[in-house]
Amino acid sequence: MPDFWVASGHQLCERDAAGRLLATPDLWRAFLARPELVPPEEACDAERALHLSLLEDPVQPVPPMALAALTDPDARENWQVFLAFRDRVTAQPTLEAAWLALYRGGVGGVPPLFLQMLTQLVARAALEGVGDxxxxxxxxxxxxxxxxxxxxxxxxxxxxxxxxxxxxxxxxxxxxxxxxxxxxxxxxxxxxxxxxxxxxxxxxxxxxxxxxxxIAEGRPGQHGMARALERFIGHVLGEGVTIRPVPVIEDAAWSWHVGLDGEATSIANDLWHGTSVEQARLARILWLGVLEFMDGTRVLPRVAGRPVYLVLAMDAAQRVRMKPQNLATGLPLIAAEAAL
Structure with missing residues (x-):
């Protein structure tokens, strides 16, 4: 298999026996090399010293006095945010566990860039060996x-x-x-x-x-979306699932759905509650999938044996903002409900 998403930094991680990612000092050095964290020309000596010290030992504790010594309050806040993110990630055994803990515990104050970088790393591990x-x-x-x-x-x-x-x-x-x-x-x-x-x-x-x-109906991309989601769910949640694309939801006993983005969640919720949805808004739905769990004992009793519908949509400006965290918090899993 040719390597892909090299820029994600996945080679800077180690892997456990299950193929999940273990952060290394070099991975954190890659974070520290981001332009958002490299001290600018006008940075004070204390900030430059902090950056150099972290490059040498990226997971070392940083005492409050080291941050207080920074003369620029914006720089002080930036470092506090990064260090809080680093500490939340390193508190977990793997990057996958950290990803779950962040989204289940709340990502307020975490920069979207860091979440994007972490999600790409987790997705890269999930797609390891995929030849499609x-x-x-x-x-x-x-x-x-x-x-x-x-x-x-x-x-x-x-x-x-x-x-x-x-x-x-x-x-x-x-x-x-x-x-x-x-x-x-x-x-x-x-x-x-x-x-x-x-x-x-x-x-x-x-x-x-x-x-x-x-991703039009019948095209390989439509099925590729299903395969990607199967692998992601299996890797991150440890749940075996099968997903097949469908053109519409025709289910009188429709019991559970997960919107893969904010727009899809809103539209699917309205449909599920029987609220009238204008055709123009319905047309924003781009992809539908039926998810079934391989192990029914892991599913909430009220959903056992029933399909789970996945919905992806674009907003009014034709933008698609997938939220994979909805899979971590929205699937009808007994373990997930207990974690919440």
Whole structure:
């Protein structure tokens, strides 16, 4: 298998017997090398000394007096935030456990960038050994916002940041207008639609995040999304599941659903409660899946033997903001309910 998402820093982690990630000092050094944490030119000597000390021993305790010595209050707050995040992560045995603990315990005050980096690492471990490029590309949605477009029967997802950067650079192409018209600069952007399952071409460009994924009904990307979610749930939650895409929910006994983003949660909740939903809002639903657990004893009794519906949607601006944490807190698992 070719390596992919090299920029995630997954090679800087060790793995336990179950393949879950163990943070190393080098991983924390990669965090410390981020421009958000490297002291700027105008930084005081105390901040430079703190940064150098942490580079030598990234998990060392930092006494309050070391932070109090920083002259810039914004820098002091930034370091407090980073150290609080580091301490919450290192308190857990693995990065997967830390990811779960963060989202189940509350992520208030944790910068979205740190959560994105952690989610990518966990997703990378979950997709280890997967030989389907469509599943790998679909898994990018777990940690990178997307922009959606419908074109000639295709339902396209493109990386939002890539679309914006290409549009700014006037990198012209046939899909740009469709992908950037909902709020991005009105220029066309040259992007390639992923067209083969072979992971090698995808892996060669995986850190660029510049492949477009077609998740229309019957397309490989639709099934790739299901495979990516299966692997993520199995790896992070330790729950074996099967997921199959469906075009609609036709279930008079519909008992449980999980919105994979805020928009999907809102729409699915309204439908479940019998609230009338306008057609234009319904059209924002991009992907539906039916999830079934392999071990029914792990499921809440009221849902045992019933399918769980997964819903992914775009917002009014055609943005897709997947929230994988909804899988950690929203699936009808006995263990998850006890943890909450």
């Amino acid at each position: 490029a469509f599943a790998l590309r679909a898994a990018e949605c777990l940690f990178r916002p997307q922009r959606a477009a419908i074109h000639h029967g295709a339902l396209l997802l493109a990386d939002e940041e890539v679309v914006a950067l290409r549009a700014q650079a006037a990198d012209l192409g046939p899909l740009g207008r469709l992908l950037s018209e909902a709020g991005a600069p009105a220029r066309e952007v040259e992007l390639d639609v992923l067209g083969e399952a072979d992971p090698a071409p995808y892996a060669a460009r995986s850190d660029a995040h510049d492949f477009v994924l077609d």
